[in-house]
Amino acid sequence: MAEGRGVSAEGCVGQVVLPGDVLCLPTHPDEDGERLRLGASPAPPTRLLCGPGLRRCDAGLLVTKCGLLRHRQAGGGAYWVDSQQKRYVPIKGDHAIGIVTGKAGDVFKLDVGGSEQASLSYLAFEGATKRNRPNVQVGDLIYGQFVVANKDMEPEMVCIDSSGRSSGMGIIGQDGFLFKVSLGLIRKLLAPKSEIIQELSQLYPFEMVLGMNGRIWVKARTVQQTLIIVNILEACEYMTAEQRKQAFAKLSGN
DSSP, X not given: XXXXXXXXXXXXXXXXXXXXXXXXXXXXXXXXXXXXXXXXXXXXXXXXXXXXTEEEETTEXXXXXXXXXEEEOGGGOEEEEEOOOOSOOOOTTOEEEEEEEEEETTEEEEEOSSSSOEEEETTSSTTOOSSSOOOOOTTOEEEEEEEEEEXXXXXXXXXXXXXSOOTTOEEOOSSSEEEEOOHHHHHHXXXXXXXXXXXXXXXXXXXXXXXXXXXXXXXXXXXHHXXXXXXXXXXXXXXXXXXXXXXXXXXXXX
């Protein structure tokens, strides 16, 4: 693509885009220039969401990652780039799995797979006070949410929601297996009615924690079942839907 020129974002959906490409958004007529009709209420303005791999610029959307351009029309519309990225960049609101690497005063340091470690206050747990501190040790796994994440500040995580409840966040159990996959596979697993999760639930009963930073924690009844689920999830990234169904059929037959 020539520098300084852009193409229509709608025409590039499903195609490969490269960093530096400029995508032009569809223009809408100015509401102030339109003639208002009697009895007609103006439709509320909708906001177009800019997802991972894209950045807003004067000309439209600037591509920052290499991958396939995706589009969703529901909720005002959203554009994002689907790529096989493994390096995680913290984003505010994301739920991630961190590993406690140390303690500095009243703040725990967590390895979240980013360029720098995240901080977690001991008061960011449900029911935590100055006297009732959580029992967090170096090496523990923490499932939390980013409340501060930008390029100019250190990432900050909490294990409570806006109402002060844990909502499933906190220290993950000692047993289980932690492994890392690509960010694209994590988004597939977190999608509503994920076929992979539904097929796995029919195979073995298990517990699973998914982090947007590409980390997955799995625990089944036995170590053998846990390792089987781990191997299936790692292989699902490179298998088609038909190959995945055949693999599940062989395991269910055994």
